Amino acid sequence: MDDFPPILLRIAREFLGLSQDDVEVIFGTSRKTIQRAERGDKAVSSHLFAHLKLFYEKHGIEFVPPAGERGWGVFNVNVKDASTGLNNLGDIPLSRRKKTAEPARSGPMNASKNSNT
Template sequence: MDAPPALLRAARAALNLSQQELAKLSGVSPRTIYRIEKGDALIESMRVVQKALERSGIIFLPEDDSTKFPGIRVKLDR
């Protein structure tokens, strides 16, 4: 599932990361993070950032019949 920009932004917020921190974590520029969250970025850049968020504990949930919307879940360390 390719997460939409609003879900990537929500995932960053759920992890309490700044745009600069997420940029460093994903290997893209802070400007790229800004553009992704604005909805003005290449899908390849969005996928790189999504993978970094997934490595950090985010699970992206696709839209389904019961929710009608995509979502996120944060894996907690136990």
């Protein structure tokens, strides 16, 4: 991880308007692993950390290294023009965790409960 602060991964994800669930689906690693990488957990391989960083860079994030008295910075090149969105990823498939609303059930089980008089 060198001197790169892991919290910048979270900032980059949020700058792209992505949830951890979104990154899980797009990047193909578990949400728990993404959480651990964002916390700087030593159990996360430097290879995975570097790939997450590269993933964000590929989608418009620029990590700005410290200069002079200033610390690290994060820039989203997708928003340098007001007419563009936070990212260029298009439609993101739903995560397995995101549930759609279930329709109200009607059928023999519900009908029998309502017919008891």
